[in-house]
Amino acid sequence: MKAVLEVRQLTKKFADAGIENLDFSLREGCITGFIGRNGSGKTTTIKTILGLYLKDGGSIKFRGHEMKEHEQKIKSSIGVVLDEGYFYEEMTLREMKSVLAPAYSNWDDAVFSAYIQRFQLNLDQKIASLSKGMRMKFAIALAVSHHADLLIMDEPTSGLDPLVRKELMEILLEYMKEEGKSVFFSTHITSDLDKIADVLILIDKGRIIFNESKDDLLDRHAIVKGDNIFINEHTKKLFLRLRQTALGFEGITANKQAVYEQMNDVVFERPSIETIMLAYIGDETHVI
Amino acid sequence: MLFNLVKKDFLLAKKYILAMVLFAVAGPIFIYSKLGISGGSFISFLITLLFVEYILFNMVAMTEDKYKGAALLCTTPYTRNGVVKAKFLFILVLFICCFLLYNLATVIVGSSGLERLSMSDAGTALLIVAVFFGILIPFQFYFGYEKTKYISFFVIFLTPFILPGLIQLYQELDLASPVQMLSSQPRFVSDWLPFIAAFLIGIISMHVSVKIYSEKNL
Numbered sequence: 001m002k003a004v005l006e007v008r009q010l011t012k013k014f015a016d017a018g019i020e021n022l023d024f025s026l027r028e029g030c031i032t033g034f035i036g037r038n039g040s041g042k043t044t045t046i047k048t049i050l051g052l053y054l055k056d057g058g059s060i061k062f063r064g065h066e067m068k069e070h071e072q073k074i075k076s077s078i079g080v081v082l083d084e085g086y087f088y089e090e091m092t093l094r095e096m097k098s099v100l101a102p103a104y105s106n107w108d109d110a111v112f113s114a115y116i117q118r119f120q121l122n123l124d125q126k127i128a129s130l131s132k133g134m135r136m137k138f139a140i141a142l143a144v145s146h147h148a149d150l151l152i153m154d155e156p157t158s159g160l161d162p163l164v165r166k167e168l169m170e171i172l173l174e175y176m177k178e179e180g181k182s183v184f185f186s187t188h189i190t191s192d193l194d195k196i197a198d199v200l201i202l203i204d205k206g207r208i209i210f211n212e213s214k215d216d217l218l219d220r221h222a223i224v225k226g227d228n229i230f231i232n233e234h235t236k237k238l239f240l241r242l243r244q245t246a247l248g249f250e251g252i253t254a255n256k257q258a259v260y261e262q263m264n265d266v267v268f269e270r271p272s273i274e275t276i277m278l279a280y281i282g283d284e285t286h287v288i
Numbered sequence: 289m290l291f292n293l294v295k296k297d298f299l300l301a302k303k304y305i306l307a308m309v310l311f312a313v314a315g316p317i318f319i320y321s322k323l324g325i326s327g328g329s330f331i332s333f334l335i336t337l338l339f340v341e342y343i344l345f346n347m348v349a350m351t352e353d354k355y356k357g358a359a360l361l362c363t364t365p366y367t368r369n370g371v372v373k374a375k376f377l378f379i380l381v382l383f384i385c386c387f388l389l390y391n392l393a394t395v396i397v398g399s400s401g402l403e404r405l406s407m408s409d410a411g412t413a414l415l416i417v418a419v420f421f422g423i424l425i426p427f428q429f430y431f432g433y434e435k436t437k438y439i440s441f442f443v444i445f446l447t448p449f450i451l452p453g454l455i456q457l458y459q460e461l462d463l464a465s466p467v468q469m470l471s472s473q474p475r476f477v478s479d480w481l482p483f484i485a486a487f488l489i490g491i492i493s494m495h496v497s498v499k500i501y502s503e504k505n506l
Contacts, residue, residue: 047505047506050362050363051362052359052362052363052505052506053506054503054504071365071367072365073365075363075364076365080360080363080364082359082363084356085360086355086356086357086359086360087355087360088296088299088300088351088355088357089355090300090303091299091300095299098292098295098299099293099295099299100360100361100364102289102292103289103292103361103364103366104364104365105365
């Protein structure tokens with residue numbers, strides 16, 4: 001699969017946080033989940049990619065073209081949904097659209113109207129009066145109405161109820177049905193990605209912890225439960241997290257095959273993305 | 289694309305537009321009737337113009353600061369460069385609107401003495417606007433709306449203390465006033481020089497603002 005966006009050695013430093021030497025690619029036809037706790041560097045990464053933060057180093061290429069040099073052309077192929085919306089709330093939906101639409105040479109009013117009807121939005125309503133869910137839907141309608149090839153979404157599900165989140169996932173799957181589309185989706189609510197993500201990137205303290213396909217990740221990791229007799233100095237190293245009680249142990253491993261070979265009579269369970277994420281970035285007090 | 293960003297500024301200030309249109313017509317008539325001095329037409333236009341421009345510019349800047357909409361605009365094919373240029377274009381469009389509305393006012397009260405502006409008067413007004421906003425806009429891009437507000441307040445507060453001293457110094461130096469210098473020039477020069485100077489100041493200020501804004505994290 002071709003890379004739609006390539007990020008190399010991307011660095012953005014702030015006094016107390018930032019991102020350092022990030023390397024990753026977004027593949028065409030894939031939904032890439034960008035996960036990590038609050039303050040891990042997700043929004044900084046997205047804002048730096050979009051040029052809202054000035055990078056301190058590295059390169060960002062969209063379909064092989066350097067972002068900085070072809071900014072206008074590249075941005076007409078990208079749809080963006082930002083966490084806080086950044087809408088002029090005193091405008092109506094129609095006014096906001098009338099400001100943004102002329103920026104795109106390939107704006108499609110028919111697509112926009114179809115989404116507005118589907119989401120049951122009133123174009124004459126003020127943005128300030130929209131609920132968080134409606135605001136997110138309006139942001140999506142704006143983001144996809146110029147036939148964007150890449151949809152970049154920063155925490156779009158944050159603060160939404162489960163029903164709206166489910167609806168958003170369906171919209172993304174529909175969007176992906178068209179050929180050549182890709183989604184880059186940051187979230188700290190990993191359950192949203194269980195069903196739809198193809199690739200997962202975990203970021204923590206501004207550095208990438210892992211970047212691999214969801215299926216490989218779930219195949220490689222396992223929750224292991226068994227008797228304490230299997231735990232020794234050697235086998236302890238096979239676990240990312242391990243909890244022992246008088247009744248037995250429970251741990252999460254990133255090397256399911258090795259555990260399988262060295263321990264018999266233990267139970268393997270498939271972990272969730274959240275469990276895997278917390279195994280890598282949870283603090284010392286965190287257990288499975 | 290720039291005009292869409294100017295349209296955006298008008299949409300942000302839409303609540304005040306009608307009041308400002310009325311003021312742009314009634315303001316010069318009222319101020320002129322109270323001044324009763326020669327050259328009162330120009331002064332009444334200038335005061336109205338600065339008032340309308342400053343109020344609307346400030347309203348837009350306040351709303352921009354509140355919603356950080358420029359960040360969303362910069363995720364689209366609108367560039368930072370365009371966002372800055374549109375601010376200057378907004379000021380120019382307001383100037384043209386105020387000028388046209390002032391002319392409407394002179395037609396409405398034709399017999400009161402409120403005169404149409406000469407070419408050099410219009411140019412001088414544009415030059416004053418260019419100097420004022422040529423300083424204010426880059427300042428605001430650098431410091432942001434809130435800090436600029438406090439700095440402006442501080443400057444206005446200091447003005448009564450500093451201005452008399454400056455006027456006294458000016459009188460002691462016995463320099464010719466820019467208006468005197470301008471009127472002693474040939475007609476063609478006195479008509480066009482203020483416009484040229486205004487555009488030069490505007491372009492320099494625009495370049496400075498573009499540079500400042502290109503280095504900002506949004």
